[in-house]
Amino acid sequence: MTAPPPLRAADPAGADGAAGPAPLSGRGRALHGAVFAVTALTAVTQFVLTGTGPFDPSSPDPGTIPSMVRFFSFFTIQSTILVAVTSLLLAMGRPLTLGLRVLRVDSLVAIVITAVVHWFLLRPLGTEPGIIGVLDTLLHVVGPALAVLAWILAGPRTAVGAPRGLGLRVTAWALVFPVLFGAWTFLHGAVTHWYPYPFIDVPTVGYGPAVAMALGVLAAFVVLAAGLEGIERAVAQVVSARRARRDGT
Template identity: 35%
Template sequence: MLASWIWPVRAVRLLLGGLALLAVGTQFTHEATLPGFSPVNFFSYFTILSNIAVGLLLVALGALPGTRHPRLEWVRAAMVVYMATTGLVYAILLDTGDPGLTLPWVNTVLHRVMPAALFVDWLVIRPQRHLGYGKALAWSGVPVLYLAYSLVRGAVIGWYPYPFLQPVEVGGVAGMLVHILGIAAGIAAASLLVAWLGNVRVQSTQMRAAA
């Protein structure tokens, strides 16, 4: 059984966390040189926020020994869900083959490498305790707050971070609601799946210990 304090695992987490933060920092520096750049807009993308959060989490997990507190495991599981949301929404709704202003390698790191890395981390480093499914659904609260922020701010300033949040881009308010409800259902399903995967591994460990 691998544990979070074994040095190779900690080293990989440090590298991945640093990579996520480097990618966000590089993209910020790149866009800051462009006309009309808005720092607030930059940090209004779920992709940016989720990658900053997961970068900091991985650095903490890699740098600090004994970081397997139940609450931290709950946060780690939540970040798996958020990164899965980032990766899947990009793949299904946003990947047109043209990264736009996003640097190609940054695009790959933020939308592909980090979501996959967090999922593998969750499969390899199993949680120590059972995760309640009700609490797992609470992970949806962060994306809901993000959507509320994006819609309210977009209505005020006329700028939305993603086209599926802008009614004129998706066939009106009905089209926007379909996209939002679909994403919400996907996040809820991902939350339950991540909790189940963790609980199955916890249960198998307990059964082996009992045997």
């Protein structure tokens, strides 16, 4: 399986189907800059506190390298990093090439799934006290809320001027991330007997329920990614129609 196409300079006419409209407006760039600041600071702080040792001080210490691998194996951490990287690129005014559009969809859908899964499956198990609890809220509530807000205020209009059919390509490439995450989770777990979340902990729940849960998350990813594209395409059509009426064409 190959990686998504690299980011390229925008083609104003969208002739190659990879580049869409111009970069975000000043307001959109500022919004994504704020999202980057919050998510990047949260991820770095979380890593400093828990990334090189056991999350629970009462648990055995697997060692620095295994702890780091485990830290970056959490869907929450990967989602937060995706949001931070994508927000930084958008804040810098990078054009919305196919590659960046894929990253944007992955980051938004992944962080929404992170928030939903945390709220309904993990939060009922209890919350951590102190600074870890604050970071937990930033990772699972504040970060996702800011990412969604930035998309609502600046995202849908980015589809205006994008070539027809681009959304299907973006959605297809966006599925590479969750598929690779699932493959890594089960492969890493089979070797180390460690799984990032209790609902996919194979030694506890078994392969059947764990795989079923992973497929459920993948299905949710597909639905959300397709819904995201549908909303953006609908907004693009409305904006284009208004421009056509205004220009008298």
